[in-house]
Amino acid sequence: MTVTVTIYDVAREAGVSMATVSRVVNNNPNVKPQTRKKVFEAIERLGYRPNAVARGLASKKxxxxxxxxxxxxxxxxxxxxxxxxxxxxxxxxxxxxxxxxxxxxxxxxxxxxxxxxxxxxxxxxxxxxxxxxxxxxxxxxxxxxxxxxxxxxxxxxxxxxDHEKAAFDAVSLLIQNGHRQIAMISGTLQDPANGFARYQGYKKAMEAAGLPIREEYVRIGNYRYESGLEVTKHFLELSDRPTAIFAATDEMAIGAIHTLQDNGLKVPDDISVISVDNIRMASMVRPQLTTVAMPxxxxxxxxxxxxxxxxxxxxxxxxxxxxxxxxxxxxxxxxxxxxx
CATH class of the missing domain: 3.40.50.2300 (Response regulator)
Known part of the structure; x- marks a missing residue:
């Protein structure tokens, strides 16, 4: 059996009081260097580890x-x-x-x-x-x-x-590049940041440019790669396909890129893709993903x-x-x- 070493054992080994050991352990400056050295040597010999719970109870931290x-x-x-x-x-x-x-x-x-x-x-x-x-x-x-x-x-x-402004800036970049048919892969609208706020940014950018919010162009994903794959299949089945996709997260955007490529389309020549996050994978996927970086x-x-x-x-x-x-x-x- 392993025997638990206590502060009393360290004090006895070092030939000092338990209060002195406590001061050393808690980095109290009011200890002579020679005494501090003696206590640390005793701690090392005995393999003593201070009890964080006990210290927390005493200090209330x-x-x-x-x-x-x-x-x-x-x-x-x-x-x-x-x-x-x-x-x-x-x-x-x-x-x-x-x-x-x-x-x-x-x-x-x-x-x-x-x-x-x-x-x-x-x-x-x-x-x-x-x-x-x-x-x-x-x-x-x-x-x-x-x-x-x-x-x-x-x-x-x-x-x-500001998630709304981040989404607004992403969609505005698409609009500045001549896109008018812009779809969105949103997160759940019950999520105030990645979901609702980013959808609001998409909506406000479209409205500011005088572009309609088309119901068939907005679909809800779960932020992950797989939902980007699935939602993009829906966009490709439309008779009037979007020319650009804004995804609420990079993972969904990468899923969108792969679905487009699997269906023989080129990104960005046929359909552009943009998102928010800037995860490491955004610069690893080909083509590299244009995105709004969150710090x-x-x-x-x-x-x-x-x-x-x-x-x-x-x-x-x-x-x-x-x-x-x-x-x-x-x-x-x-x-x-x-x-x-």
Whole structure:
């Protein structure tokens, strides 16, 4: 059996008090260098590991942040997670990452579980923020920041882009290139960011150009590659095919490109394709995908930094940054051609 080494064992081994060991472990500067060295040597000899739970109970801080991620297999969210982790490491916080599978019931359960584990703060990433979510947030005694999403009334701190403007800019680029018959592969309209906001951006760009919103040109996908494949088959069956497709996500856009190619069409010569996200695969597919880049790493990093301000009660600075909107950028590649 492995015997658990305690702070008492370290104190006895080093010939100091338990209070001295505690000060060393917690990086208290009021310890003589010689004593500190002696304690560290004892810790190494005995293989002592401080009990984070006990320390958390004593200090009422666990230096742990909970992160709820909607789909860990989606490269968009993994890039956000990288930004979160880098800033968390910089400020000496540990991360508990929980995948929620884009299911509301699981998201609520995970939020409550993380709060029960006494995390110091919570980052909720992506997806719709419903009344049930807000109710769970209200019971929290620790700060919460929404990451790559917002709540409808901006009652919770958030970091995101302007999804409507990103979609507007993407569709406007198609219009500037002479396209008039523009189809959209949308996300679910219950999703305020990737779904509804991006559909609104498409709609407003079409209306601004005096172009009709044709019902047969708008179809709902599930953000993934497979739905891009399937929805594009519908567009190809129309007697009046679109000359361009705007997809709400890169994965669906890549699915669209492959369906077009499988049916003997050339992108962008026959049909142009554009989307929003700028995942790594966007530059790997051929032709390379023109897309609106979301600064996913920055969204994660800024969210974590805002959370540290709230956790450390830097309220004056944090209150000025409760709703942070980061800039997006159109990345011009090879999937959009001019239509004469």
């Amino acid at each position: 666990t230096t742990t942040v909970g992160v709820v991620i909607p789909d860990i297999s989606n490269s968009i969210f993994s890039e956000v997670a990288r930004g979160i982790e880098d800033i968390a490491n910089m400020y000496h916080y540990n991360i508990i990452l929980c995948n929620a599978d884009k299911k509301k019931e699981k998201e609520i359960r995970v939020i409550n579980t993380l709060l029960e584990k006494q995390v110091d703060g919570l980052l909720f990433m992506g997806g719709a923020v419903t009344e049930e979510h807000l109710q769970a947030f209200k019971t929290s005694s620790v700060p919460i920041v929404l990451c790559a999403t917002t709540d409808e009334n901006n009652t919770v701190a958030s970091v995101d882009i 996913m790493y920055d969204i994660g990093a800024v969210s974590m930094r805002l959370l540290t301000k709230l956790m450390n009660k830097e309220t004056k600075e944090a209150s000025e940054l409760m709703q942070v909107v980061l800039p997006h950028e159109v990345i011009h590649r090879q999937s959009v051609a001019h239509r004469s």
